[in-house]
Amino acid sequence: MGATRTPVRGPAKGAAKGPGPGAPVPGMAARRTAVDVLGNIVHKHRPLDLELDPSGGHPGFRALEPKDRSLVRAILGAALRRRSQIESILQKLLDRPVPEKSGRVMDILHVAAAQMLFLDIPDRAAVSLAVDMASADKRARLYKGLVNGVLRRLGREKDTLLAEPVAGAAGLPLWLATRWTETYGEARLGQILAAQASEPALDLSVKADAAGWAERLGGRVVAAGSVRLQRKGAVDEFDGFDEGGWWVQDAAAALPARLLGDLAGKRVIDLCAAPGGKTAQLAAAGADVTALDISEKRLGRVRENLTRLGLSAEVVAADIRAYTPEMPFDAILLDAPCSATGTMRRHPDVAWTKRPSDIVTLAALQAELLRRSAGWLKPGGVIVFCTCSMEPEEGELQIASFLAEVPGYELVPVLPEEIGGLAECITPVGYLRTLPCHFGGGEAPDGGLDGFFAARLRRL
Template sequence: MAKPPRPKQKQGAQKSADRPEKPGFAARKVAADILGNVVHKHRPLDGELDTVSGHSGFRALAANDRSLVRAIIGAALRHRGEISEILTRLLDRDIPEKTGRVLDILHVAIAQMLYLDIPDRASVSLAVDHASTDKRARPYKGLVNGVLRRLGREREDITSDLDADRLNTPDWLFESWTETYGEDQARAIASAHKREAALDLTVKQDPEAWAQRLGGAVVGAGTVRLSKKGAVDKLEGFEAGAWWVQDAAASLPARLLGDISGKRVADLCAAPGGKTAQLAAAGANVIAVDISKSRLKRVSENLARLNLTAEIVASDLREWEPAEPFDAILLDAPCSATGTIRRHPDVPWIKRPGDIEKLAEIQAELLRRVSGWLKPGGLLVYCTCSLERSEGEGQIGAFLSDVPGFEVVPVLPKEIGGLSQCITPEGYLRTLPCHLTDTENIAGGLDGFFAARLKRF
């Protein structure tokens, strides 16, 4: 028997195609697509949101819609564990749709309903519209509508007993933090990740004056922390090169090299360049080495804006050799970046335990290699923006056991703005996201950093 004609379906599809999109629909669609790319394909969020080379749909949006996408994805990722548990409670069985598109649409909608100041009606309506226009999600548009409307009616009963700190952290990460820091501290770290990081600036001079000008406060070892976020390039002092963006914790490792004026200093794995700027501003003759040419281009642009100079080298440290030894070396080794989850909420969902192991091997190789480039009496600071012991304390312990001629120079509170809670019993620097949380009503916290200062004798 011949297949019957389907004029009604075609006509309906045509009507759907001709119907104008509701305001905000494109932003929600892009948000769900990017969320899927992050959690299913493990693509870094920064790459997806790059306005030059990122997601094509995102690049096509107006500025206000881009901001909305960032807010939605940020909330969806920071609260991903909670949202997943909510859906478990709302769904009788798993959704068989294999690409994850339906779940992405639901996560985007729930993030708006529960964690952003967006009315339920708009969130539900746009989610249903999205499901209706997506061939993978279309069979489930009724489910999307029903689940979200039920959440709107019963949100208190469904959400009141959620253990947010535990749910929003993958098991392997929470177990690692509990083993290293204890459960109370692990929960404090997880809680800090629910809040977006403040905008921190490292200034060339007079941080108190710049804090007053920009409406912020001085924190840590002289960082200016702003009370509000906005377009960085519109802030006073940007064009004049008076400061650069750098988390308060990220500014600490370079300080451990002490007085470096006139000294030959290497900044290894230098991009994005905040530490390069610090070293150059302190009067050092800096050689900045990184494997990424594109990221070094930005380092060069920032140095030009800041009226600072450094020799820029694009090379793999495993192949590059310096012309002569250095007085000091700063090795900001490639790492899992689990200390930067406040700024990069995708990290828990794109990293795996195996990634930590592979990175630890690279870190060990680089540390041993570059240690041979240091003059006798010189200082080597090894640092990572990781909370994992294997990328910090474990690396230094193994290095000191295997490589003779080095000793630890303990970090002193006065070197890091009096942050004595950030110094370990071994004399290492260890900042946590839950440190420095009360800052004159400004968003608090620090990136999680580890740093050890070694002297060659």
């Protein structure tokens, strides 16, 4: 397997060889933060977004300068997307497993290997900083010689090691790789992993005139009207942000709301609404929208987005299981809590923060929410159930169970023309099932969609 390297600015040529005694080591704070955050994700199952939150995340990350924050993001992206591959390579370089009481040795090795294998950072910098970090850790310092030896050998043999087959799937833990092989087959799994191996493009949903916005922002129209950009940077500095012309939303995430059809003047409720992308879609389509979410804090972001976009909705903080609407709705969109295994293109930590038991627990919750909320429909009304999960229990099996157990509802199959002609994303039964390897109307390397499931049900 070849390596895809992400350019990261390294030390300038001609720079001083090192700091004076007691002075901060350039780049050390960023690497130490990357090691800490990686450990929190892999061992404590902390989501990456929470760790890198600029206001309440990891204190080391919050203390970094912007350029060092970018470096941490790049290191963690490579370390998580390629974790299984890095693990396989390190196992070949270690004579025996590193003891559990060795402190952060393995996390240090993973962070250094990610830089050496997949980022455009000089090997000597990655090795030196890794050895310094091991020396500074009272449990890891006994293994600083091992860290030095393993990484120097990695530098000499990396081309050969990268060309060797990976033990397992490069970006997945064994349990998830086994699951996806059984569900999608080995060939499709290979395509999914290839799509998840690099950072995806940025997708926007627009209130109107997708072609105009694509031209204005230097992007292209994909899927059913999303605008895809290759540019990076702070989105609040992009053209049109302040005027509320668009919002960030993966092209696949924008599809389920389209399945509700013409919404002008209809009463619609968006359940589990935060952060509000689908609420904005519904409001922009002319619906009378109620946006409901259990988290008042997360609803603050929904309100902010609606204000910026010049859209309106009734925002309600409530638990679906305890909420009763005053009157039935014409349409319901339930984006149910799920394992989020379809979002690994953008959130590579998901593979390492989720466990098999999460799927069982979340599927049970989804069934409860679907059965309760479906009863809020008017006769003839439709509900779209969706999840950003790749797991059948949170998609196809969930709907099959509902239709078998709950009378008075029928499946309304998805049609290609409703989703921009993406016929490959419709199952034989009529469900929407997008995969990371679906290009969504884009082309490599800017193709790809989040993994999404959606089904449309009508109340008889």
